[in-house]
Amino acid sequence: MASLVMLSPAPVVELPGGEVVLDVKFVEGMKLHCQLWPGPVRCVMRRGPHHIDAPMRYSVAQLGFDLIVLDPDAPVPDLLLDSASLVYVAADDMKYLHLPKAMAGRLGKLVYTIEEPLGGRIAHALAASPSIRRKLGGAWWNLTREGGLKAALRAADGMHCDGYPAHDRYHRLNPRSLRYLDNRMRTPMIARPAEQSERAAHLHRGAPLRLAWFGQADAMSGVEDLLPMAFLLRQRGIPFRLEMFGTGPLASRIRNGISGLALGDCVSLAEPGAFDPVLVPHLRRAADLFVAPLSLSSPQSAYVEALGCGLPILGYGNRMWRRMQAESGAGWVVRRGSVQGLVRRIAALDRDRVAIIEASRKAVDFARANAFEQVFARRMNDLRLIAGVE
Incomplete structure (x- = not known):
């Protein structure tokens, strides 16, 4: 045989x-x-x-x-x-x-x-x-x-x-x-139409944007850029909630940063829990936008996984995300390492919620084709x- x-x-x-x-x-x-x-x-x-x-x-x-x-x-x-x-x-x-x-x-x-x-x-x-x-x-x-x-x-x-x-x-x-x-x-894990409708309704109401990140909290992930991003968003008076899910060598440093910048009311870091039964359903129902401050092109699986949860991606323009964004239309690219670029784009999306809803639809379509x-x-x-x- x-x-x-x-x-x-x-x-x-x-x-x-x-x-x-x-x-x-x-x-x-x-x-x-x-x-x-x-x-x-x-x-x-x-x-x-x-x-x-x-x-x-x-x-x-x-x-x-x-x-x-x-x-x-x-x-x-x-x-x-x-x-x-x-x-x-x-x-x-x-x-x-x-x-x-x-x-x-x-x-x-x-x-x-x-x-x-x-x-x-x-x-x-x-x-x-x-x-x-x-x-x-x-x-x-x-x-x-x-x-x-x-x-x-x-x-x-x-x-x-x-x-x-x-x-x-x-x-x-x-x-x-x-x-x-x-x-x-897998296909059964991808965001359902009812969840997409609930996300659209949340955005149409003008409720605070729900930002999300998951991954390994290490030096290569870029996760530390999310704290100054959150600080600048609050300075601009943009209502938001940022949930981070991950473990790794920078986890305690990030938690200290959340406390030191007095961001505890709008930013959190938690262990992700099991991917299929815990993290994915939460992201499908309780997030609007995935922020990917990754300067390197890998790990790359998180991009499709976030899109499958119905989350458009705002990410640094590494070679992986730049190409995927061009193919999918499911998000936005800013210059690598530009925290200010992330902040400006989130501020623009806060004023244009329809753009997030449309990108969310494209996210699900792309993820389904690459399940x-x-x-x-x-x-x-x-x-x-x-x-x-x-």
Whole structure:
């Protein structure tokens, strides 16, 4: 039977008695791979110290796919590659750039996924550490591997690019390239017509704008820009409420900032709760506009997820949001790092509520066209076609 071999960078923790700890979202995704692939699915993961966002214990025998856990530097077994109809592997961590040579002479096909272009990886390296030495080391590491990455993408049988920046950078290397927008919004989670009508009524009444943000509260998220934005909005006398949902190294600093700027009556930071049953329904019913002060182009899934909640986006003009805004019409772009730009646009939208309502409609339309099921089915159909299996 046609087998799919996936080489995954996702974290795993082995337990006694044939059990493992895996991320819930990863397991749900693997179950879909099993449903949409006409044959056995095998996943290779690496041992090591790992942080797992949403951990859960599983019996290996009940996962529904074959799990192969290797030491960090162990080679992928030849027998696994010999039996594969298709090998699907993430290229971003640079661990498997040798696979085009390894697959030469074998019947199976090779497809890479890629999320970040060189500029994005260097930007993340520069933002990840306050140490100049580590910044330069991370940038140099990425620069020296770009040639090998391009050669591997060029030699593969196909390539899947997550988002506009990666596709723009690399799609010319491989004639079989697919762009997709990875996100967690399934169609039943997208904002309902009744919720859209309630949001429109709230806006027509002239009630205070309900601003929202969710994500990882770290230096790369830009979340700290939301506090001076809120302070300036209040100085202008614009009624609003800003709800932030996230955890991370800057959470306590943001809470101190809310207190220090006396913003506690209109700004809050809370843990997001479970995405599907808690955060998404709240945003669909209790927010009007998503503010995205992200200078980098990733993480990018939050854009589609916010749009799926019916929230137009006001965001910095990074390469991801600038392109998505142009395609969707579901929001507005301001210059990267311009807190004043955010404030001016929110003030204008406070006077033009109809613009928010229209952008909200476009947001839902765009999210529905890029819902998780749609995106996943397109990817799996492309893999089946490349492998020549039904």
